[in-house]
Amino acid sequence: MFAGRARPGEAVIKVVLRVAAAVAMVTTIGIVFALIVPAIGFFREVPIFDFLLGDRWAPRFADASFGVVPLVTATLWTTAIALLVSVPLGLGAALLLSEYATPGLRKTLKPILEILAGVPTVVYGFFALQFVQSTVFREWLRLDTGAFSVLAAGLVMGIMIIPTVASISEDAMSAVPMSLRQGSAALGANRMQTSLRVVFPAALSGIMAAIVLGISRAVGETMIVAIAAGSQARIVGGPLEQGQTMTGFIASAALGDSRVGSLEYNTLYAVGLLLFAITLTVNFISIRLVRRFRQAY
Amino acid sequence: MSSSADAAPMHLRATGQHQVAPEVMRPIMEVENVDVYYGDxxxxxxxxxxxxxxxxxxxxGPSGCGKSTILxxxxxxxxxxxxxxxEGEIRFHGENIYGKDVDPIEVRRRIGMVFQKPNPFPKSIYDNIAYGPRVTGMKVQSMxxxxxxxxxxxxxWDEVKDKLKQSALGLSGGQQQRLCIARAISVRPDVILMDEPCASLDPIATMRIEDLMQELREHYTIVIVTHNMQQAARVADRTAFFTAQPSEGNGDRTGLLVEYGTTAQIFEDPQDKRTEDYISGRFG
Structure with missing residues (x-):
């Protein structure tokens, strides 16, 4: 009476979906392999502690030195500055869009944010170099800085990341049930209290995901820092100094003519692997934090 | 226009222990000539x-009769x-709550609300209760x-006193709704509005809420919207029957108040044919 009818369409869809999932997984595994194999070649010649703790980065000099700390400091500076810009402004924009904006205002603001996300990073790079660094910092503010600075690169990178942070955290806030806002309002809370004490904690896991994605983009962003942060690998002591980031080094070295399998070639992959490890660590830490603090509804 | 005492079936007879509603009412809220619009x-x-x-x-009253809108x-x-x-006036202790200088946030603190579906915050039981006093800046000796x-x-209290730090979402539906009532009480309102508070609860949880309402009326004024006529008959001192009527011109249906009186009178001696039809189950 309930004999099954063959549903060939279902089977096809299942296969298609599995293939789609497999492509993403295989690619990730492939990338990890492609990073690890040359990196192992690098660490055969350079001890891992010299790499991680050394404070002189001069891979192409006669007395080559492979201390990655200068590159890491530059990356930390640009990333930190970018986050200081993008997290408050991105969350503020999300709060505005999800809690305060009328439908009309939302319809105007969202496309503007999306345009910001659509600007090619090379344009941002030149904007940082020509306008922010050269015009604003040097001509207008007469700051004591050279042709490049991690501050200019970080600021502009922060602006670039705002739409990412804003759009993902806005989705998370909008997903918080209306009934919670009503419950809060019925107790005599104003809109800001409702936003910060009810909506924000309830949307925390999505907001953290937005910030983590922002961090990943800042750590991995290449073009802006390659153009505006500088190209000398020295430990960065302040925001107005220039500095070469990890991605900046990879971009500049990859343009060169290093022979496949050479130490110089393998260096790229060692730095790439470190970059990958940092992003992964940030991801893991944030997942843990979210599990601990989130208020699931 | 029958006004016979047999209008309501037996099970709908007002049975609540408090239905000796005084003929003279001491009004705490007055709704006067109120129209509510959504857009046009x-x-x-x-x-x-x-x-x-x-x-x-x-x-x-039936769906769409405007009872929740009024609430x-x-x-x-x-x-x-x-x-x-x-439009019109709604007075609370004689003051129009839609007056020019009235702060709606203060209105909501004095007139609390419990919703149809329990909506505890995704916080601990303790923080759910402490939320209102905290955001309204209430001076509290001991939270x-x-x-x-x-x-x-x-x-x-007896059911949750050992797990105040646990999430309120771990409670059953009935417990969550009583938590929402506790939350409403925490800011010391005068009036508690309840929008079908038992709609998503089973009969036992419903009974507990109804018992609770009888205790609460010693200290609070309660206005409850309910789809359940037996519930109105059981708990309410007075009952207002609303219905929806097609308005002139377009096909929109506008809610209006048909009849208002003591619960006993509404259920046993309705003056309006529409009330009688509704409570006897011939309509709605």
Whole structure:
């Protein structure tokens, strides 16, 4: 009476979906392999502690030195500055869009944010170099800085990341049930209290995901820092100094003519692997934090 | 227009122990000539209704009759809905809550609300109760005492006293709804509005809420919207029957108040044919 009818369409869809999932997984595994194999070649010649703790980065000099700390400091500076810009402004924009904006205002603001996300990073790079660094910092503010600075690169990178942070955290806030806002309002809370004490904690896991994605983009962003942060690998002591980031080094070295399998070639992959490890660590830490603090509804 | 005492079937007879509603009502809220609009659409028209101090008033009627709309107007929750507008006067202790200098946030603190679906915050039980006093800046001697007192009044303390730090979402539906009542009580309102508070609860949880309402009426004035006529008959001192009527011109249906009286009178001696049809199950 309930004999099954063959549903060939279902089977096809299942296969298609599995293939789609497999492509993403295989690619990730492939990338990890492609990073690890040359990196192992690098660490055969350079001890891992010299790499991680050394404070002189001069891979192409006669007395080559492979201390990655200068590159890491530059990356930390640009990333930190970018986050200081993008997290408050991105969350503020999300709060505005999800809690305060009328439908009309939302319809105007969202496309503007999306345009910001659509600007090619090379344009941002030149904007940082020509306008922010050269015009604003040097001509207008007469700051004591050279042709490049991690501050200019970080600021502009922060602006670039705002739409990412804003759009993902806005989705998370909008997903918080209306009934919670009503419950809060019925107790005599104003809109800001409702936003910060009810909506924000309830949307925390999505907001953290937005910030983590922002961090990943800042750590991995290449073009802006390659153009505006500088190209000398020295430990960065302040925001107005220039500095070469990890991605900046990879971009500049990859343009060169290093022979496949050479130490110089393998260096790229060692730095790439470190970059990958940092992003992964940030991801893991944030997942843990979210599990601990989130208020699931 | 029958006014016979047999209008309501036996099970709908008013049975609540408190239905000796005094003939003289001491009104705490007065609704006068109120129309509520959503944009151009008039959802309810010309409602006149008083709510007596320490009484339970039930608003009943078919879907779309505007009873929830009126309820939400009583503490300005309609303000949160785009395009909602209230005309007429709603007075609380004699003051028009739609007056020019009135702060809707203060109105909501004095007139609390419990919703159809339990909506505890995704926080601990303790923080759910402490939320209102914290955001309204209430001067509190001891928050622990206030939390205990609120939960005790909502008949939930004994069940949760050992797990105050646990998430409120771990409670059953009935417990969550009593938590929401405790939360409403925590800011010491005078009036508690309940929008079908038992709609998502099983009969036992419903009975507990109804018992609780009888205890609460000693200290609070309660206005409850319910779809369940037996519930109105059981708990309310007075009952207002609303219905929806096609308005002239377009096909929109506008809610209006048909009849208002003591629960005993509404259920046993309705004056209006529409009331009689509704409570005897011939309509609605």
């Amino acid at each position: 659409f008039r959802a309810v028209s010309e409602v006149n209704l008083d709510f007596g101090l320490n009484e339970i008033t039930a608003l009943i 939400r107007s009583l503490n300005r929750m309609n303000d949160l809905i785009e395009g909602a507008r209230v 622990d005492d206030l939390v205990e007192d609120s939960l005790t009044r909502a008949a939930l």
